[in-house]
């Protein structure tokens with residue numbers, strides 16, 4: 411029985427099947443990894459590789475490739491000519507529709523989302539024209555009040571409130587040139603499926619919602635994840651209201667579990683550090699130093715020895731620079747500085763070389779680890795004064811994600827990131843779980859001791875730091 415919805419017999423050319431293999435790329439996406447026998451739309455749609463438009467554009471690109479072996483080029487042209495013709499196009503759509511219903515497919519939804527997203531991001535015109543911009547110039551507010559004379563008194567009060575809100579909003583609100591929007595898209599919903607949901611589709615919905623928020627001026631610097639997704643970076647560990655609108659809490663939980671990385675076990679005698687803290691607090695510094703020798707591990711000895719002899723009994727006010735020099739630097743160096751391996755921890759005052767190389771607007775990290783000329787890890791530090799400034803800390807995390815994304819684009823498989831907000835640090839790992847999506851995975855928090863007794867907290871939270879040591883340095 412002949413299938414009514416199939417490529418006509420004369421265009422089915424199984425004999426070409428083996429002509430193109432993985433080792434002989436055509437230079438054209440799908441066709442690179444699929445032999446000509448699978449260039450038929452039945453296969454193409456069956457593999458969730460795209461829609462009718464994608465298919466035609468594949469053929470048209472193939473047809474124009476000058477370097478294809480002649481029989482292959484002729485075959486591509488024959489397919490293109492037929493499926494661009496009127497009866498061909500009709501058949502193509504029918505084959506596509508069948509594949510969509512057959513798989514009750516979420517690919518169709520995915521492609522529709524991608525289209526919608528592209529429209530939103532690349533052609534925001536309509537929304538822009540109707541939207542009331544939050545004005546840097548306050549005159550619009552004034553004019554409006556003038557027109558609303560019957561309500562002049564209440565309007566005046568409203569106007570005051572509105573102006574105050576505007577000032578706060580302007581500090582927090584993101585402008586479009588703060589973020590490079592990178593539209594997410596994917597060809598298949600099979601790539602990363604968690605609990606029956608396509609994570610990429612959800613991320614696209616989330617990006618769409620964040621784009622709308624950016625355009626309406628409601629995207630805030632405090633909500634890092636919401637602008638990270640605009641740049642294609644997903645931060646499921648830092649859920650925002652917007653994210654929770656798109657992802658159910660169980661899906662979010664499953665995604666976190668899916669990507670989470672367990673930090674190594676800590677093999678250190680708790681009592682040694684506790685005793686040394688007590689001795690220091692008593693002023694018995696030499697005894698403390700002798701007692702610490704029981705730690706055996708040279709780096710741990712160095713870490714706790716430095717911390718205990720550097721830290722005051724109570725937190726004292728220090729600038730961000732002093733915090734970095736006296737506290738953060740010795741701590742992070744313990745886990746990342748291996749000069750004999752040419753792995754160097756830097757607290758540089760220079761732009762990221764990776765960003766410079768990639769021609770991305772460069773920024774200066776507070777901390778970075780470089781292996782020879784390659785930047786392999788980054789850190790940002792916030793001082794005591796701005797500890798509670800959610801905007802500043804959100805923006806720091808964003809800068810870290812930018813460094814990480816650039817390093818991944820430059821070829822790294824994963825990039826550790828460290829954010830220190832005065833006395834609390836967080837370690838992240840960035841990688842690309844599926845093509846086109848970047849993800850920041852929280853490894854865990856650690857205590858950044860700013861006074862003697864807090865060293866106990868550091869000791870209790872060493873696991874993420876040991877992960878940092880193992881993963882950025884790949885040494886034991």
Ligand SMILES: [Zn+2]
Nearest residue numbers: 520599608611
């Ligand atoms: Zn999908």
